[in-house]
Amino acid sequence: MKNTDIGLPEALYCTEQIKAIEQFVIQHNIISGLMLMERAGQTVFEYIQRSHRMAKKIAIFCGSGNNGGDGYIIATLALQAGLNVCVYSVTDTAILQGDALTAYQQFIKVGGFVMPFQVDVVLDNTDFLIDALFGTGLSRIVTGKYKQAIHTINQSNIPVISVDVPSGLNADTGDIMGCAVEADATITFIGLKQGLFTGFAVQHVGEIVYASLNLPNAAWQTISSSIMRVMPKSLPPRPRYAHKSNFGHVLVIGGDVGYSGAVRLTGMAALRIGAGLVSIATHPENAVSMNVAYPELMCHGIASPEELLPLFEKASVIVIGTGLGQRDWGKSLFATALNSDKPMIVDADGLNFLVQLPQKKVNWILTPHVGEAARLLSSTIKEIQTNRFDAVQSLQQQYGGVVILKGAGTLVASENTIAISNTGNPGMASGGMGDVLAGVIAGLVAQGLPLEEAAQQGSYGHGWAADEAVKYDGERGLCASDLLPYLRKWINS
Secondary structure, eight states: OOOTTTSSSSEEEHHHHHHHHHHHHHHHTTTOOOHHHHHHHHHHHHHHHOOOOOOEEEEEOOOOOOOOOHHHHHHHHHHHOEEEEEESSOGGGOOHHHHHHHHHHHHHHOOOOOOOOOTOOOTTOOEEEESSHHHHHHTTTTOOOHHHHHHHHHHSSSSSEEESOTBBBBBTOOSSSSOOOOOOOOEESSSOOOOGGGGGGGTTTEEEEEOOTTHHHHHHHHOSSSSEOOOOOOOOOOOTTGGGGGGGGEEOOOTTOOOOOHHHHHHHHHHHHOSEEEEEOOHHHHHHTTTTOOOOEEEEEOSSSGGGHHHHHSSSEEOOOOTTTHHHHHHHHHHEEEEEEEOOEEOTTHHHHHHHHHOOSEEEEEOOOOOHHHHTTTHHHHOOOHHHHHHHHHHHHHHEEEEHHHSSSSEEESSSEEEEEEOOOOOGTTTTTHHHHHHHHHHHHHHTHHHHHHHHHHHHHHHHHHHHHTTOOTTOOGGGGGGGHHHHHHHHH
């Protein structure tokens, strides 16, 4: 997914909610089903006119449902505009019903011709493809000719526009139902589907274009959404008389022997995001050299958990887990930290210890990646990725507080809401990125943000910094420390 979603609405919806809106306007005779289809088709055609103005030949792949009906509307408009239109139906058009049948008949009436899809379809000189195979209702694995059609589309090396949802993508979860179209753009209608923004979906949706189809406000009053996109917010300006104690004290606990880099990254991220003070509680062997390159960090060698207690008193927020290791030293520090009443960010090895010492707290933020999430839920990575929304909700219910399920389309779950952050890129698949995120969130908590807001904004800013860092040099080779100057840019922008 391209990071071009700034102008999109905040709220996201599941398919049942979208269907409820459609049924409301149809049953109340506000807009007919055919008119909704015509508006959707017109929206796609207008996008074609803007983005493919020089196109002469297009191919449209149609299924048997209303998504296919959208395709026939697009085909009719394109044919009337003088384009060379090739329509391929994956099913026998004799089985078309309702509005889809009407749309097909309109296309035939203006001189259109529909060809049965064959695996050896020739797409020479085609300027772009329209994917109108499946809509939002897909809940089974794609097989047969539909699977072959999706494979043909993906292997064509021709730009693809998907209608409402890339065919084969589960619009509720972002999971791939066996296979899915990889679109260059997805034009989605009525409401933004939650599954378009997380997990495997980000490889398939391309640019997301939204059209409300001009539904009346009354239609939206029938539903409410508890899932949203993270929208960036600015911190208030600092008063001119500010001093370091106004902006909190972050305590980072971790850095067993051989893992000192993790806590350094966490501490520097907290400082770069604006925390007033950062202390590092680390293994004694690391303490002397810890702040050689980073003199702003206050480092303490901790041999026993009792030595943490004075540091707790000074801290505004605690980060535990980065570089903590899995030895008894780390486990004893983790167990001691659990007794603190300070807000806490639990990351990395702290999450692995949480599997061994499970408990529920309201004043912490957990930051698992999919592997850690699988361990916390006694599940598998595949099960987590199949439905990331269910997974993050289960984590929050089981462990409390705020839970961040990291990955493409990071999810942030609190008791009543789930937010999606869509900043970031594949360059972040390198060591230390999670350590930086933990520091960013802790720094925001130290400056007074509530846990939920700190988790949401921290996830967004972390990804934004990575996006800025790859603009000129590319994604490969991106290091976690490369984000630090851009974090400062983001928090001040």
